[in-house]
Amino acid sequence: MPSSEEWTDPAHVARYRQRAASEDRPVTSDEALLEHVPAQARRVLDLGTGDGRLLALVLDGQPHRSGVGIDFSDLMLAAARQRFAGMQHVELVQHDLQEPLPQLGTFDAVVSSLAIHHLEHERKRSLYAEAFELLAPGGLFANFEHVASPSQRLHVEFFAAIDEPLECEDPSDRLLDVETQLRWLREIGFEDVDCHWKWRELALFAGVRPPRGAARAHGRAQIAIRIAQETDWSSIWPFFNEIVAAGETIGYSRELHCEEARELWLGGPPGRTCVALGAAGEVLGSARMHPNRGGQGGHIASATFMVDPAHQGRGIGRALVLDALDWAARAGFRGMQFNAVVATNTAAIALYESLGFEIVGTVPGGFRHPVHGFVGLHVMYRPIEQ
Ligand SMILES: C[S@@+](CC[C@H](N)C(=O)[O-])C[C@H]1O[C@@H](n2cnc3c(N)ncnc32)[C@H](O)[C@@H]1O
Secondary structure, three states: HHHHHHOOOOHHHHHHHHHHHHHOOOOHHHHHHHHHHOOOEEEEEEOOOOOOOHHHHOOOOOOOOEEEEEEOOOOHHHHHHOOOOOOOOOOEEOOOOOOOOOOOOOEEEEEEEEHHHHHOHHHHHHHHHHHHHHHEEEEEEEEEEEEEOOOOOOOOHHHHHHOOOHOOOOOOOOOOHHHHHHHHHHHOOOEEEEEEEEEEEEEEEEEOOOOOOHHHHHHHHEEEEEEEOOOHHHHHHHHHHHHHOOOOOOOOOOOHHHHHHHHHOOOOOOEEEEEOOOOOEEEEEEEEEEOOOOOHOOOEEEEEEEEEHHHHHOOHHHHHHHHHHHHHOOOOOOOEEEEEEEEOOHHHHHHHHHHHOOEEEEEEEEEOOOEEEEEEEEEEEEEEEO
């Protein structure tokens, strides 16, 4: 029966009405979070654990699980210590989440509740990338969060709905909409990213680190990387020019001429230029990699990446960085250094951090951004195992 006619079918209507009358749909945010923690998860990390409320829920009735709770507040940690007194399988760590996470090992789930919204947006994003790195393949990241309303009217209504005067709004709240945070998780490489529960400014969103091998078999199977040829330039130049002319992420002259750009980008050895191709062989991105310096600094590689803005979020940047790292390892480089990562380019920073790069220094105001003015310029580095 065509679907448009199903509502003329008495049996269908009766079944629907019976279910609608009996269904008890609402679940709490905690129930929704617990539902997504893999049953076999053994090690769980709670970011901004406070008095351990969420960590205790995740561990409750799961004797195979152990937990680590992180927080920076003496008072909150004292309450958590009291809650978990005598429980050897719970470790509490004092740490400021503004700083990169300490070495904690691998986890099957990283959870958080009402804590990350206190961090600057840039740090939220890099923390999500760090969570990705800490997770075992197939592991869950779930964040129950206070998120931004799309309008001041809804923000005011939220405070009224929770019976809290707006004047009591926490000055350390840095609310961000849920859509941006979902996009970040996808860009970092999480899959099954979704908002599983939402009521006004409270939202539970989560993503899963792809099981081993799945990332390549999934979206990235469509992306092939090969050495660039002269004939690729006509496909590279339109997005190269768009990115350079925007002047937001790369330090080339915004007026760079097509011929100069071609020479710069397709220069020969010891550098190497690659293109990322879609399923139909179309050029979606490109990378230029080379020794960072000559002489005594020639053992460190560097690279620049350009992804067609029309195709961002498809794993093209990740595929290009992985290819550059493979090349650098094969060529015997001992590390890779990015000399000029613009601090507002949070997508690139998160990607690089998820692949093991660290910010080793920042030139304050080193980049003149056309919108944000003078912003920091990071140097990022990761060693390359031989
Ligand atoms: C609203 S409480 C939530 C506590 C707990 N997750 C819960 O669900 O009950 C926010 C927690 O985030 C912690 N927090 C805020 N900023 C932090 C930071 N920069 N580093 C570590 N913890 C932080 C606070 O100390 C507090 O324990």
